[in-house]
Amino acid sequence: MDIPARVAAFRAAGENRYGLVTDAGIIDLTPEFGMRFKDLQQIVEAGALEALIAAGQGRSPGWRQEDVEFLIPIARPEKLICIGVNFPDRNAEYKDGQAQPTRPSLFIRFPRSFTGHGGNLIRPRESGQLDYEGEVAIVIGKAGRRIAPEHAYDHIAALTLCNEGTIRDWVRHAKFNVTQGKNWDSSGSLGPWLVPFRDASQLDDISLTTRVNGEVRQSDRTSNMMFDFRYIVNYISTFCTLVPGDVIVCGTPSGAGARFDPPIWLKPGDVIEVEAEGIGLLRNGVADE
Known part of the structure; x- marks a missing residue:
């Protein structure tokens, strides 16, 4: 490529x-x-x-x-929406006996929860359970509501990468939300840049890999996503208007630190790399608050 x-x-x-x-x-x-x-x-x-x-x-x-x-490429998006559990193996990791979902899980992140390429993910004083999640993110370039799947790609301006860093114990504080575990300042990263979206081959079947200190922890292809990019744009735009600059983070493969036995949490000095074919490599360290 x-x-x-x-x-x-x-x-x-x-x-x-x-x-x-x-x-x-x-x-x-x-x-x-x-x-x-x-x-x-x-x-x-x-x-x-x-x-x-x-x-x-x-x-x-x-x-x-x-x-x-x-810096993070899009500093002030009106909406920054994340898709949870979007790879079949990731769903199986939960070991909760539930069938593969028929609708995506969604949650919101705030821009302040991200740092740029080369910056440190910050482990807060309140928890040692900082985890990584490598993902592809799409940036909306054309507004739309109830966007048909066949027109979804007309609304994407650019692609970038995300390390959707998570404070694991805080996502389990309540039954119906994960917001408080997903929005610690500088707990995740976006970048390193925007790649203009011009062709379906840039999204439909690309490799996505996360490494920690050089060790491959996550590896899959976007063709295996349960909810593909067209569906994601269609589904989200059904209930809200997507506008230029909105960022959608589209799901992580299996292999997050929480799923090891025992779990492997990020610690100061670690280096995390999220890499996707045709987009680039997002690299970050870890530091204590």
């Missing part, structure tokens, strides 16, 4: 910026587009992602990747 265009939000020289990522570095396009668009979210909302990419072609990088702080 060809190397896709990659657009990142980053901080350098004391300012938030955005630009085109190449193997040689980052082409800063903030000077050209910054008067019109504050951040990548406004770029996506205006449908200007392809124009931004075109403007960076043939230019020389001004920043090395190792010299910048990567």
Whole structure:
């Protein structure tokens, strides 16, 4: 697969910026587009992602990747919706005797619960049960309500990756929700960049892998998802209007730390890598609050 265009939000020289990522570095396009668009979210909302990419072609990088702080690509989404238990093996991990679900489980995360590529996931003082979940995330580029599955891909602007970090004991505090275990500040990550969505082959059957300290913990293909990306867009848009900049995190394979016996929780010094074919690699460390 060809190397896709990659657009990142980053901080350098004391300012938030955005630009085109190449193997040689980052082409800063903030000077050209910054008067019109504050951040990548406004770029996506205006449908200007392809124009931004075109403007960076043939230019020389001004920043090395190792010299910048990567930010989460979409800083202020109206909605950040996550899909729970979306791979058959993941459903079997629960060992609760329940059949494969016929509708997806959904929950909400707040942007502050994520850090960018290269940052540390934060283990809070209240719990040692910080866990990882590698996932593909889609970014909505065209508003819609009751979007038919066959038109769902017309509404996706870009793809990114998510480590949907979770404080496991806190998701079990109540019977009908997981919100309090999913929204600790900087407990997860998004990034490292946006890849423009142009073709169904970018989503329908790609590999998704999570490694902890180089050890493969999760590995599956999106073709095995119980609820595919078209269905997810259709289902969510049935009850709420999706708008440009909305982020949907689409489910994790089996192999999270909670499912080992005994469980293997993340600890300071660990390095987690979430990698998906054609999207990239999201890498984070772990630190105590």
